[in-house]
Amino acid sequence: MATRKSTIYDLAKLADVSASTVSAILNGTWKERRIAAKTVEKVQLLAAEQQYTLNRQASGLRTSKSGLIGMLIPLHNSRFFGTMAQTFEVMARARGLYPIVVSTLRDPALELETASALISYRIESLMVLGATDPDAVSRLCTSHGVAHVNVDLPGTLASSVISDNYWGAQQLTACLLLHSTPQRVARRNKLYFLGGVASDYATRRRVDGFSDTLTAQFGLVEPGQIEACGYESSGAEAAIKALYLRLGGLPRALFINSTMVLEGVILFLKTLPAAELARCTFGCYDWDPFAAYLSFPLWMVRQDDGGLLGAAFDILDAGSYAEGRVVEIKPALLSM
Amino acid sequence: MATRKSTIYDLAKLADVSASTVSAILNGTWKERRIAAKTVEKVQLLAAEQQYTLNRQASGLRTSKSGLIGMLIPLHNSRFFGTMAQTFEVMARARGLYPIVVSTLRDPALELETASALISYRIESLMVLGATDPDAVSRLCTSHGVAHVNVDLPGTLASSVISDNYWGAQQLTACLLLHSTPQRVARRNKLYFLGGVASDYATRRRVDGFSDTLTAQFGLVEPGQIEACGYESSGAEAAIKALYLRLGGLPRALFINSTMVLEGVILFLKTLPAAELARCTFGCYDWDPFAAYLSFPLWMVRQDDGGLLGAAFDILDAGSYAEGRVVEIKPALLSM
DNA sequence: GTGAAAGCGCTAACAC
DNA sequence: GTGTTAGCGCTTTCAC
Numbered sequence: 244m245a246t247r248k249s250t251i252y253d254l255a256k257l258a259d260v261s262a263s264t265v266s267a268i269l270n271g272t273w274k275e276r277r278i279a280a281k282t283v284e285k286v287q288l289l290a291a292e293q294q295y296t297l298n299r300q301a302s303g304l305r306t307s308k309s310g311l312i313g314m315l316i317p318l319h320n321s322r323f324f325g326t327m328a329q330t331f332e333v334m335a336r337a338r339g340l341y342p343i344v345v346s347t348l349r350d351p352a353l354e355l356e357t358a359s360a361l362i363s364y365r366i367e368s369l370m371v372l373g374a375t376d377p378d379a380v381s382r383l384c385t386s387h388g389v390a391h392v393n394v395d396l397p398g399t400l401a402s403s404v405i406s407d408n409y410w411g412a413q414q415l416t417a418c419l420l421l422h423s424t425p426q427r428v429a430r431r432n433k434l435y436f437l438g439g440v441a442s443d444y445a446t447r448r449r450v451d452g453f454s455d456t457l458t459a460q461f462g463l464v465e466p467g468q469i470e471a472c473g474y475e476s477s478g479a480e481a482a483i484k485a486l487y488l489r490l491g492g493l494p495r496a497l498f499i500n501s502t503m504v505l506e507g508v509i510l511f512l513k514t515l516p517a518a519e520l521a522r523c524t525f526g527c528y529d530w531d532p533f534a535a536y537l538s539f540p541l542w543m544v545r546q547d548d549g550g551l552l553g554a555a556f557d558i559l560d561a562g563s564y565a566e567g568r569v570v571e572i573k574p575a576l577l578s579m
Numbered sequence: 580m581a582t583r584k585s586t587i588y589d590l591a592k593l594a595d596v597s598a599s600t601v602s603a604i605l606n607g608t609w610k611e612r613r614i615a616a617k618t619v620e621k622v623q624l625l626a627a628e629q630q631y632t633l634n635r636q637a638s639g640l641r642t643s644k645s646g647l648i649g650m651l652i653p654l655h656n657s658r659f660f661g662t663m664a665q666t667f668e669v670m671a672r673a674r675g676l677y678p679i680v681v682s683t684l685r686d687p688a689l690e691l692e693t694a695s696a697l698i699s700y701r702i703e704s705l706m707v708l709g710a711t712d713p714d715a716v717s718r719l720c721t722s723h724g725v726a727h728v729n730v731d732l733p734g735t736l737a738s739s740v741i742s743d744n745y746w747g748a749q750q751l752t753a754c755l756l757l758h759s760t761p762q763r764v765a766r767r768n769k770l771y772f773l774g775g776v777a778s779d780y781a782t783r784r785r786v787d788g789f790s791d792t793l794t795a796q797f798g799l800v801e802p803g804q805i806e807a808c809g810y811e812s813s814g815a816e817a818a819i820k821a822l823y824l825r826l827g828g829l830p831r832a833l834f835i836n837s838t839m840v841l842e843g844v845i846l847f848l849k850t851l852p853a854a855e856l857a858r859c860t861f862g863c864y865d866w867d868p869f870a871a872y873l874s875f876p877l878w879m880v881r882q883d884d885g886g887l888l889g890a891a892f893d894i895l896d897a898g899s900y901a902e903g904r905v906v907e908i909k910p911a912l913l914s915m
Numbered sequence: 916g917t918g919a920a921a922g923c924g925c926t927a928a929c930a931c
Numbered sequence: 932g933t934g935t936t937a938g939c940g941c942t943t944t945c946a947c
Contacts, residue, residue, distance in 0.1 A: 299701070300636045325655040325656030329654065345678070345679075346664075360677055364636070533872065536842065536869065
């Protein structure tokens with residue numbers, strides 16, 4: 244058995260009907276054609292025993308639809324992107340689309356190249372997650388009539404769905420304020436923001452949320468309270484160390500911008516006695532399950548993957564991707 | 580500009596040449612056809628300004644190759660699978676193939692369905708990573724002439740590349756033996772194996788490596804030293820707790836089978852004073868970066884993702900997938 | 916109820 | 932050096 248790759252013509256010959264009849268039976272349009280039930284049964288049986296599978300290159304070529312939906316992500320081996328990929332697959336399948344997730348390593352050239360390859364395969368739409376240069380991808384997609392939407396990092400040429408960084412930062416800051424213990428030394432009785440890149444969109448919004456919340460309670464926030472030391476763990480380790488030395492101890496509370504930064508912070512904290520840690524309250528903007536295994540409590544902000552992708556799919560479904568709107572999705576605050 | 584989706588016919592008309600000439604120029608076969616340099620240049624220029632992109636559905640249909648290579652993984656949001664996906668993409672691209680990674684949620688039905696969908700799109704080969712029912716996928720692939728190889732978990736109907744679990748367990752056990760401090764109480768002066776499923780292939784090999792290493796040094800290993808309490812973190816937490824009570828403390832060293840199990844163990848260890856932890860030596864068969872942030876030292880076995888996938892690609896390249904051989908790749912031992 | 920035929924966009928003989 | 936032609940496997944009028 245298993246005649247290598249049977250086509251509708253093979254089946255047609257075996258069933259003694261025409262190829263168009265087979266085609267209609269196999270793709271469900273046979274009701275409209277009012278094909279005899281026994282013909283349907285015969286062909287379906289034959290298809291099963293010949294292990295027939297539709298050639299989607301051919302059917303896609305004919306109908307000019309591929310059934311494919313793509314998603315560009317920076318990396319596979321990151322908790323957030325992995326979770327997004329997982330959720331994306333489920334949602335895509337629920338819409339009858341076949342998901343293709345590809346990583347582009349935060350390389351704008353690879354982003355474009357990959358988008359182009361996906362367009363070659365005639366994807367029907369594209370989700371652009373955390374792209375370095377989303378607008379370049381937008382231009383390419385637009386010129387090929389491919390629906391697309393930016394997620395997590397906004398672009399200007401297509402609609403975007405992002406986390407509500409301002410709101411999330413406000414929540415986390417308020418929470419740190421509420422749950423931290425006042426310190427005697429004035430310069431240590433403050434909240435400090437650590438990590439991120441000052442020119443970066445997400446960081447800016449988070450710093451704003453942080454500052455506005457503090458300002459509302461205490462008046463001015465000093466520049467020294469904000470240390471945008473980048474996203475590298477090594478930079479963060481150096482920054483927290485410097486802060487510790489400057490303050491003569493840990494501050495009242497620490498707003499840590501991303502898990503990467505958290506990792507650097509932990510490397511430093513491991514060198515301190517437990518009693519010192521107990522006096523400081525920690526919050527991290529971003530979520531990672533490993534936090535559950537740390538020796539000190541930590542507040543975390545977790546992005547709402549379902550919310551983000553749900554909104555992104557809504558935009559694709561509505562065909563409103565070209566409007567350039569920005570939708571903000573509120574994250575969740577968790578204590579670990 | 581941007582005539583929505585230009586074809587080689589559009590370009591042919593504009594350049595005043597035939598479609599086959601355009602085709603040859605655009606896919607690189609023009610040297611053999613000895614097409615005039617100026618024609619080549621003209622067409623290439625035109626293609627660029629018309630934003631032409633090859634329709635791979637059409638070219639694939641014609642040549643009966645898609646340029647696609649698939650990989651089935653259980654989950655996207657796991658460190659190991661994420662890393663494998665990443666490495667897979669790089670290696671696939673290096674071979675001029677376009678990678679498609681899809682997760683199948685450890686669901687045998689979804690594994691088959693996904694493999695079938697990928698075959699529909701005419702993938703040229705398939706990597707089957709950690710599948711629940713690899714042989715079912717093999718049957719499907721074989722009946723459609725699709726080259727494939729099992730990775731991480733072996734099958735019987737196609738060649739497999741897996742970690743050398745026996746060797747890795749030997750290394751880890753020997754290392755724990757070497758670096759642990761003897762205990763006064765006899766029942767605590769032993770190594771204990773925690774986690775995994777006894778009937779599971781990987782667990783069996785690891786238990787063997789563990790037992791053989793100990794037997795060579797001390798004679799018999801008692802059944803009580805091996806606690807295959809599953810892969811759930813909650814089960815592991817209960818198991819380590821029970822062991823602790825039974826022994827009246829932590830043992831000399833603990834062989835923890837997988838990071839999932841490690842998570843359960845940590846939840847229990849957090850309830851103990853640091854001094855107790857210091858007397859026990861910990862090893863985990865599997866690697867996760869979060870281990871660097873734990874408060875106690877830990878030996879870990881890290882699978883060699885490059886080695887595994889390299890060997891898997893070698894099998895595909897050699898076309899020897901049907902031989903049903905099993906290749907074992909040695910993992911690395913790391914101290915964190 | 917079903918078949919014949921055209922064509923999706925591309926490639927590769929074969930022609931000249 | 933380049934054009935003509937015949938499909939790849941499928942869908943979809945239109946015909947009967």
